[in-house]
Amino acid sequence: MTILTGLGFVLILVGFFLVHYRYAVYRYRVNDRSVEIQKGFFFRQLTAIPIDRIQNVDLDQGPLLIFCHLQKVVLVTGGSHHEIEALTVEDAKAFKDQVMLLAKEARHES
Numbered sequence: 001m002t003i004l005t006g007l008g009f010v011l012i013l014v015g016f017f018l019v020h021y022r023y024a025v026y027r028y029r030v031n032d033r034s035v036e037i038q039k040g041f042f043f044r045q046l047t048a049i050p051i052d053r054i055q056n057v058d059l060d061q062g063p064l065l066i067f068c069h070l071q072k073v074v075l076v077t078g079g080s081h082h083e084i085e086a087l088t089v090e091d092a093k094a095f096k097d098q099v100m101l102l103a104k105e106a107r108h109e110s
Contacts, residue, residue, distance in 0.1 A: 015064055026084055026085055026086065028084055028095075030099060030102070032106075034051055035051065035075060035099060037082060051106045052103065053078065054077055054099060055076050055077060055078060056100075057075055057095070057096040065086060068086070069089060070087060070092075071086070071088075071089055071092040072084065072085055072087075
């Protein structure tokens with residue numbers, strides 16, 4: 001029983017540090033045409049999501065993110081979804097508002 005408790009504590013501690021690691025290696029940029037997400041430290045990945053393809057922006061927050069005062073942003077498109085792992089609560093809400101406004105404007109222009 002002591003081993004399981006110790007293992008659980010180690011997993012929680014590792015998860016806590018991974019949240020801060022993920023927050024440090026994510027970059028995003030929003031412009032009128034796309035949202036660009038760059039992630040990864042050793043293996044970098046750059047994803048560009050066209051604004052007019054974004055259908056919804058969800059904000060998710062599990063227990064660990066709540067503890068760290070962070071939120072995960074999920075960009076939902078017709079065929080997939082893209083995530084920004086950890087933003088501050090204020091940044092996540094501002095990001096959602098900005099992207100949804102740009103997506104609405106892009107759909108009206110089409």
